[in-house]
Amino acid sequence: MAACTQPLAERYKNILTESIDSATEFSRFLSQKEAADLRGVSKQAIAALVKRGRLSTVTIAGHKLVLRSEVEEFAALAPGRPPKKKAAKKSAKKQS
Template structure:
């Protein structure tokens, strides 16, 4: 029997945790930014991986004034 990490969650749960749509999570998976685990025919991600993404600030840094 295959061993899986204990902190696996569904894509929907990951989306709720991160405050984004399930499609945004699917996009991260497609781009290879999130590792997936197939359990009972469904893809799951690690909660710890989602929390790492959540902790990172998004977007561009603010512009600095030119002198």
């Protein structure tokens, strides 16, 4: 068995530092359920936004996660059908 040249305390410090870095990196992402709770909408609404490409996802271990920053900065479109374009009004009286 080979002896480790690093002191035990230093090895634990490195392991803890790596764990904290990966935890910080992971906190950038939310599950679709967490995103729905944050926005006050249903999970299906978040899934629809992902399907339409309005929110991007990352798949980790088979789970689709969304970026926390995208969810927090998301701006919803105006609800309902967009108004029809108004046609230019023609002169009511024809000139002879």
